[in-house]
Amino acid sequence: MNSTLDRPLPSSSSPPPWDTIAQAFVGALGRDRVVQRREELLVYECDGLTSYRQRPALVVLPRSTAEVATAVQLCNRFQVPFVARGSGTGLSGGALPIEDSVLIVTARMGAILHVDLDNQRVVVQPGVINSWVTQAVGGAGFYYAPDPSSQIICSVGGNVAENSGGVHCLKYGVTTNHVLGVKVVLPDGSIADFGGMVPEMPGYDLTGLFVGSEGTLGIATEITLRILKVPEAVTVLLADFTSVEAAGAAVSGIISGGIIPAGIEMMDNFSINAVEDVVKTQCYPRDAAAILLVEIDGSTSETRMNSDRVEAICKANGARQITRAQDLGDRLTLWKGRKAAFAAMGKLSPDYYVQDGVIPRTQLPWVLQEIAALGEKHGYKVANVFHAGDGNLHPLILYDNGVPGALEQVEELGGEILKLCVKAGGSISGEHGIGSDKRCYMPEMFSPVDMATMAWVRQVFDPQGLANPTKIFPTPRTCGEAGQASTLLQFPQADVF
């Protein structure tokens, strides 16, 4: 194990040819851990953000902490950047390869290492798929709460990197609230343990710092998760409204009434009709301006009582009709349209672009109006299907990538929506991360001193700029003026970061 204290300065000499580097990886890790054939590398050239593509020079598939450390040490020896990748489902380009980089794929690290039901902990390797955790402990009445919509395919390692959310994060919080510790291969190849089985360890909260750092502070190789007891009862309510304002007021009313549903989702009229055209659930009223789907869980009596209260609050705020689903079949029917909403858009429009921003809940009606106006200005339809309880918007911009210039226009519109979120007192990302997609908007939210503080933290973890460089931080090369504004210019390797 190297010491993190032994930190050479960034080298300016060129690395050897990739054949030489590949040989060293094969020698250290074995042939079956290394992918180097051009056609095999193809599948790794993007993550869920498919509009950007870059083929990595080499892919490594380690199976243990020691193998990840070896891979990172080799990257250090050859001074080549590396990018960590789990299942590659991320939506902000966090796992997008960088030119002439090594992609370290944790997909083969799929072991559940330890289950401690008494202390409600599970220790997993990073390649474990999100839904496997619940499968492993479900029989004993436990589950893992964070549930991104990609949960049957996304990895826990990727969830940690992006601090992923999900439908239930209103009540249960996002990934960082469920990670108690991480074993990390630091950017220099040394191994550190942040946190552990006990919450709130003394010293700096490096676990919290690491979660959401998008592969820039190292690679998690073991993750200690908190699991929860499955609630006794679950109910889903569908409430329909004749105005978005009324639906927004109902959301505020529920929360300020002291009820914390597991989740509150909103769909606007366009999304409702898209879903009914394609999925034909026949549950969603086509003439509603907006519907809310409210999931309530807890003990049987609590769930019944809170359902009654949510129903009353929705009615007081003008809901026309309320459907309540208690058994699993009914619940799945009500959720079906929401879950299929993105796919439905895909059928209605050649392409769509999902944005991810956050606003204070109280700003919902105003912001939705502004989004509609921005869409009209740019000539694009924007559908809204989102986590209303958290104020976490997911505007879907419908477009045709076959039309020259359309992607650029849509990205501009997406950027204006992000600026609107910041103006409303919100954030440029709720749960998808910054990655390569949103780095140029970071100066919208953060002052030069804020950005510099983050950059210094990154610098101290990764003085050579090898761990997923070009992500999160705006640079003059990638963002022009926005990158200048971040003052990162003053770093020796600012343009790498």
Add this chain to the structure above:
Amino acid sequence: MNSTLDRPLPSSSSPPPWDTIAQAFVGALGRDRVVQRREELLVYECDGLTSYRQRPALVVLPRSTAEVATAVQLCNRFQVPFVARGSGTGLSGGALPIEDSVLIVTARMGAILHVDLDNQRVVVQPGVINSWVTQAVGGAGFYYAPDPSSQIICSVGGNVAENSGGVHCLKYGVTTNHVLGVKVVLPDGSIADFGGMVPEMPGYDLTGLFVGSEGTLGIATEITLRILKVPEAVTVLLADFTSVEAAGAAVSGIISGGIIPAGIEMMDNFSINAVEDVVKTQCYPRDAAAILLVEIDGSTSETRMNSDRVEAICKANGARQITRAQDLGDRLTLWKGRKAAFAAMGKLSPDYYVQDGVIPRTQLPWVLQEIAALGEKHGYKVANVFHAGDGNLHPLILYDNGVPGALEQVEELGGEILKLCVKAGGSISGEHGIGSDKRCYMPEMFSPVDMATMAWVRQVFDPQGLANPTKIFPTPRTCGEAGQASTLLQFPQADVF
């Protein structure tokens, strides 16, 4: 506003005389902001950890972010260390002055700056007393959850520095779970904003990093807190057991039954009798080996149902008798003994030393036996009154400071208890922080790479080592071999950190 990027290396020249420095502070901030008379400085020479004392050279009492920044900039100009202090109630010496340092006291920064009930946020200055937050929003049906036992006197700024807990952190989490953002004067005097009104901001979680950093990464000057809706109902149950094992099993049974009480407190036989001797509550059975106090909150029906279930679980685990208090008067009676426990020890014994460690809940019976054995070995009585639900122990070692060498023996016993906590898979601090009291035990929990990673983070925030140096990190000067083991030796100013 300086830039954090403009970082001179630590200077080795001596600062000017303190009279000159004091004049500069008076010139910049005004006479009423500066305390320099020897007899007035006396009250600032320790915090709640009264066994260590050190008079600061100067005390500054700023009233705004700008004044804190000015004070820190002056400390930078003169290259003198500074220590932040709130109310001075901390139990680990986090606010203990350092020789020849400036103590920056935030007590006069007592304004509640902004209340946003709709989004459940309150923005406060750091000198606001913990209980004032609830007072400010209680009329509207909200409260601030973290409730250290010193809550009527401790400050929110100090809570943030030490990541304070309380009786209700089992259900509601500790301070870090309720801080959404901080405005910080960094150690170089520049001002940064971490987090904000929206939870889970993108980029590194610097808010999470800052909370619990014990004044070593800067001084919080504005803090955005999350407030919660007051629960509809609260019940307290007192259950008595004929063995500590049975009480421990009941705790595990409650949690694994999927119930999360607001708090579960345990008192052992010695504590029960101490309390009954002094406070005479006449509620606590003197012949019980242990009692549990379980507070359950939520909706009326949920609270009733969970109380029934807790009662059944306690009985199934051998509870002899259960008392249930529903109205406020009965609840206060049941809590009275617990709240007075430390004071009762103070009446029974000339002095006591409160330890703070965490263990996995499942290890409770074994660890309590070992603590008793350690106490016997050293010849000291150890009482146990603690947050059982979190596994957060507070062993109270009774001793007489008048006996020469007693304090040293008690500190040694306290250290052995901490090592036992680590051996059980736990932690050397639950809610009191590391400060100057426990820094030498850090290598018991953290590997050299872990410690070095924290030290590098500190280094990057405070390259000159001026912000509360000598705290958290073990150094050869303060800890001998333990300090060596941390590898911090390799830092230029390791002995300052």
